[in-house]
Each structure stands twice: as structure tokens, then as C-alpha cells.
Amino acid sequence: MKLRTRSALKAASLAAAGLMLAGCGLSSGSSVPLAVEPGIIQPVPELEGxxxxVGSKNFTEQLVLGYLGEFALSAxxxxxRDLSSIQGSSTxxxxxxxxxIDVLFDYTGTSWISYNGNNDPIPDARAQFEAVRKQDLERNGVAWTxxxxxxxxxxxxxxxxxAAKRLGVQNLSDIQRIVTERPQDATFCVDTEFASRNDGLPGVEQTYGFKTNPDNVKVLTEGAIYQATADGTCTFGEVFTTDGRIEALNLKVLADDKQFFPRYNVGVTLRDEMLKRYxxxxxxxxxxxxxxxxxxxxKLNAQVDVQGRDPADVARDWMAEQGLIKIPGQS
Incomplete structure (x- = not known):
């Protein structure tokens, strides 16, 4: 299904606006798309007016997270101001x-590998966060909360x-066997960032001891990978572990048995001076x-990607269900 017109038009216009960041900059965005009232999140006098x-990257989960942040701040x-759907992590x-932008929900692994150039992830989530928090603050003036x-x-x-049954694959370590013994089945679907990032395909190849045939690697948009994997267009598809399409398409996630991938815990990032001020x-x-x-x-991601709901509606409904905010006109 397609997203509602409001979301589709906004995503297209702001994705284009995101490209301007590398050049002349952009405006402060549009208003929050839906009204909310305080719930568990109460008015904070220091933030009044x-x-x-709030910014977000241009994929479903980021849009949902961005709207969660926007509605919290509104309450x-x-x-x-809403500046969602910025194209690319670095942008x-x-x-x-x-x-x-002042607020961006981000991932500890992205900061550690992509923003700060580290090669070796830290398996323990809390230790990884502490390392990210310290390095981001010292190097970039970015605070995590x-x-x-x-x-x-x-x-x-x-x-x-x-493919799981036919090839007998359970773990990422099994890919080496497929590449060696059944090269015709060693096909991969990945997105542009994953194809070149240290914490993406090059790192997986190095850690798990195989080399892909470039002719067997298809670079697709992130959203297209899930269906391509389900259809068998590629054997191995890059996915995000919180994506609702994994369950909806009955895909099997291979275990990262050598713990290559970093922890990607979600946190709120702000400039340090912003967090000190507020x-x-x-x-x-x-x-x-x-x-x-x-x-x-x-579940929230699936409501957008599988059911075709608007990310803003999904985010607001969840926050209301949790009692964090109230929807005007509802008791």
C-alpha cells in the first residue's frame, strides 16, 4: 500500500530539501502535522514557546521516531518544527x-562506526554507549540522552x-560455505550505504571469511530488499532487525554468530550546548x-510498511495508547 498523500508529499519535498544541506542549507521545516495534549508528558515551563x-532520516523507523520526539516536545x-526525511545518515x-536541526534520534553503532570512524564494535550495549557518549561529546560536541x-x-x-531449508543456513558463518560450494546461490541484495560502510558488507566479508562476486550483489533501495528476498531475487537480503516486514514476509534472520554487527541502541542526540541550556x-x-x-x-514499523499507515498517525496513536500524550477531542 501507499502512504497517505500528506506523508508521501512531505517525504518527497523534504528528501529533496535534505540534499541542500551539503550546500546552502535549508529552512527550519514545517509545523508538527498533528495536534497533541499533555498526558504523562507534562508541560515544562522552561520549554514553553x-x-x-526535530529531524529524522528518510526511512520508516526514523520517521516514526522523529514524530515520537515531536509529539513529546509539543506536549x-x-x-x-518538523524537518523529517533527511536523506542519508551523514547528512x-x-x-x-x-x-x-536540534534533535535527532540516532543509533549508537552508527555514531561509533560511521561518524567517528572506529572499526571494532563493542559487544556490550552499555559499554558501547559509554564509549559513543564520551567520544561524540569530545570530538563533535554532540550529547546523547x-x-x-x-x-x-x-x-x-x-x-x-x-532458501533456509534448501541451503541449510542458520548463521552468518554459513554464508562462506554457500559462496564456496554453491556460488550460484550466493546472491545478495543490499542498499547503497550498506554496500560500502565499514559496518556493512565489506566488514561482514572480512569477519566471516568470504568474498562476494560483484555480479551477484544487487544494490536496491532499502524498502525493495525485503520483497526481493522473499521472492528469491536474492538469497541473502540486508535487513534491520526491528523492521516489521521480516515477520510479515516470513523471513528468517541469520544469527550473527561472531557478533560482528555493532549494537544500534536508539538514543536522542543534541548539541551539547542545547542539552545544557535545556x-x-x-x-x-x-x-x-x-x-x-x-x-x-x-509493530509500529509494520503499520507503516505493511498496512500503509502514515508514520505521524502511527506515532501519535502509540503515544496516546501509552498515556504519554492525549489526542484532542478524545477522552
């Missing part, structure tokens, strides 16, 4: 560090059920962190 711009009394991070250890949206490879922001975002799990986020 303060303009705060707290801030004047929120979104640049928007944050260059003062074009409201980190959610219950959400780990790391990379994985998935196969359809037929330390109350932690109490605004913390209730989201306390309630959001991998299972919950997978």
Missing part, C-alpha cells in the same frame, strides 16, 4: 552539528524460508525510552 527543530509546550548528522537499551536496530541478513529535555524523552522495545517498534 521555545522553538525546537511539553515547545514550538516544534542528518551534519544538519545537527550545523544547527539546522534517553538511550533505549530495549531497542537494538542492528543490521542482519535474512533469507526466505525456502536539561529538562531528558525528562521529556525518557518516558518514550522506558516504553519502547524492539517488539513494539517492529
Amino acid at each position: 521555545q522553538t525546537i527543530t 511539553a509546550g515547545a514550538d516544534v 542528518a548528522r551534519k544538519a545537527l552539528t550545523s544547527d539546522q 534517553a538511550v533505549d537499551y530495549q531497542v537494538d536496530n542492528t543490521y542482519a541478513f535474512a533469507v526466505n524460508q525456502d 536539561p529538562q529535555l531528558t525528562q521529556v524523552f525518557q518516558p518514550i525510552s522506558e516504553r519502547l522495545t524492539n517488539e513494539e517498534l517492529m
Whole structure:
């Protein structure tokens, strides 16, 4: 299904706007798409009337997370600007560090590998976060808050059920055998970033001891990979572990038995001076962190990608169900 017109048009226009970040910059975005009232998240006097711009990257989960942040800030009394669907992780991070957005939900593994150039992930989630928090603050002036250890949206490879049975694959270590013994089945679908990132395909190849045939690697958009894997267009498809399409398409996720992929716990990133000016922001975002799990986020993502709902509607409904906000006109 297609997303509703509001979401589709907004995503297209803001994706184009995101490209401007590398050049002349962009405006502060549009208004929050839906109204909310305070619930568990109550008005914060220090934030009353303060303009705060929330950004997100241009994939489903990021859109949902961005709207969760926007509605939380709205309930707290801030004047929120919406700058969602920025194209690419590095572009979104640049928007944050260059003062074009103030809040970005991000992932500890992305910061550790992509933004800060480390090669070796830290398997323990809390140790990984502490290393990211310290390095990002010292190097980039970026502060992390409201980190959610219950959400780990790391990379994985998935196969359809037929391939799992036919090839006998359970773990990423099994890929080496397929590449060697059944090269015709060693086909991969990945997106552009994963094809070149240290924490993507090159790192998987090095860690698990195989080399892909470039002719057997298809670079697709992130959304197209899931269906291509389900259809057998490729044997191994790059997926995110919180994506609702994994369950909807009955895909099997291969175990990362050598623990290559970093932890991708979700947290709120802000410029350090912003968090120091408004330390109350932690109490605004913390209730989201306390309630959001991998299972919950997978369900929210599925409502967008499988059911075709608007990410803003999905985010607001979940926050209302959790009691974090109230929807005007509903008791």
C-alpha cells in the first residue's frame, strides 16, 4: 500500500530539501502535522514557546521516531518544527552539528562506526554507549540522552524460508560455505550505504571469511530488499532487525554468530550546548525510552510498511495508547 498523500508529499519535498544541506542549507521545516495534549508528558515551563527543530532520516523507523520526539516536545509546550526525511545518515548528522536541526534520534553503532570512524564494535550495549557518549561529546560536541537499551536496530541478513531449508543456513558463518560450494546461490541484495560502510558488507566479508562476486550483489533501495528476498531475487537480503516486514514476509534472520554487527541502541542526540541550556529535555524523552522495545517498534514499523499507515498517525496513536500524550477531542 501507499502512504497517505500528506506523508508521501512531505517525504518527497523534504528528501529533496535534505540534499541542500551539503550546500546552502535549508529552512527550519514545517509545523508538527498533528495536534497533541499533555498526558504523562507534562508541560515544562522552561520549554514553553521555545522553538525546537526535530529531524529524522528518510526511512520508516526514523520517521516514526522523529514524530515520537515531536509529539513529546509539543506536549511539553515547545514550538516544534518538523524537518523529517533527511536523506542519508551523514547528512542528518551534519544538519545537527550545523544547527539546522536540534534533535535527532540516532543509533549508537552508527555514531561509533560511521561518524567517528572506529572499526571494532563493542559487544556490550552499555559499554558501547559509554564509549559513543564520551567520544561524540569530545570530538563533535554532540550529547546523547534517553538511550533505549530495549531497542537494538542492528543490521542482519535474512533469507526466505525456502532458501533456509534448501541451503541449510542458520548463521552468518554459513554464508562462506554457500559462496564456496554453491556460488550460484550466493546472491545478495543490499542498499547503497550498506554496500560500502565499514559496518556493512565489506566488514561482514572480512569477519566471516568470504568474498562476494560483484555480479551477484544487487544494490536496491532499502524498502525493495525485503520483497526481493522473499521472492528469491536474492538469497541473502540486508535487513534491520526491528523492521516489521521480516515477520510479515516470513523471513528468517541469520544469527550473527561472531557478533560482528555493532549494537544500534536508539538514543536522542543534541548539541551539547542545547542539552545544557535545556536539561529538562531528558525528562521529556525518557518516558518514550522506558516504553519502547524492539517488539513494539517492529509493530509500529509494520503499520507503516505493511498496512500503509502514515508514520505521524502511527506515532501519535502509540503515544496516546501509552498515556504519554492525549489526542484532542478524545477522552
